[in-house]
Amino acid sequence: MDFRKLEEKLVAFRDARGWGKYHTPKNLAISAAVELGELLEHFQWESDEEILEAVKDPAKKEAVADEIADVVIYLTLLAHELGIDLDRAVGEKLEKNGRKYPLRT
Ligand SMILES: [Mg+2]
Structure with missing residues (x-):
């Protein structure tokens, strides 16, 4: 995973536009x-089958x-503002999930 590069790119993008003052947690x-x-608006009232069919349309897929x-x-910027390292957070959460839901043999 490499959320760090994404975070740097997003922060540079928003700082260049002076949007940082709006980006409170x-x-x-x-x-x-x-x-x-x-995102959910695209799925409202649709079955899973209908959603999977709809995203075969490139324009719909792009919109989703x-x-x-x-x-x-926004979640990446939120993590940035809170000083959360997403690479570490996601990795550690996966480890926790692995311990909570071990593979059945
Ligand atoms: Mg949007």
Whole structure:
């Protein structure tokens, strides 16, 4: 995983535009949730089969990808503002999940 490079890119992008003053933890958390809502709008009232069929259309797939990217962008910026190392956080959470849900043999 390499969230560090993504984080650096996003922070440089927003700092170049003077948006940092708006990027408080609360605002970023709300923005991530809003973007997740925008993603869910694409799925509202659709079955899983209908969603999988819909994303065969490149324009629909791009629209869904844009919303997923928006969520990732805001969560990455939120982690940055909170001083959370996403590479470490995700790696450690996977380890915790592995201990909580061990493989059955
Ligand atoms: Mg969006």
